[in-house]
Each structure stands twice: as C-alpha cells, then as structure tokens.
Amino acid sequence: MAEPQKIKIRVCQGTACFVMGASELMEAFENMPKEWNDVLDVAAVPCLNFCNARSEIGSMPYVTVNDVPYAGMTSVKLRAMIKQLVDEAKNPVVVRKAD
C-alpha cells in the first residue's frame, strides 16, 4: 500500500513576507498538535515571487499549500486550513463506482 501523500506547505520568508508576519506563521507550527507532523511537509522558503504581483493576488505574507498560493495568510487561517486538510487526509472519502 502506498504511503499517504503529505500536505506540502511552503511559507515564504522573503523580506516583504517576513515584514508582514511570515515568521509568525512558522512559529504557529510549534503550537500545532504533534500528531499533525505525520501528514505535514513544512518548509520556510525564500521569496516565492508572488510579491511582485500583489495587486492582482492580494497581500503578503504568501504561503503555498500543495502548490496552491494563498495571500494574506495569518496563523489563525493557516491553522484552520491545516486542520481541515489533516482531517480529510486521516478520513479520506471513499468513492465507489456506481453499477
């Protein structure tokens, strides 16, 4: 049986995102339930290059979750998003083919 895919989270630590609170996002992971570590793949990364397009996609700080970018991330929003994804990962919906 294949290993379940981890939830890939990248937190921008570029200057603009850092100033707008990205370091607090990394600190937020320290206070998350330890059992979430089994399904999370978290890394701080240099500038994701979304800051140059902020007028179109929203404000800093930026995070990607499974390669999807999110603007204006806060630790509260991030925790809620991760909780939902962890719940889904631990309780996957089984889809059966209709006869």
Ligand code: FES
């Ligand atoms: S500093 Fe975060 S996207 Fe550039």
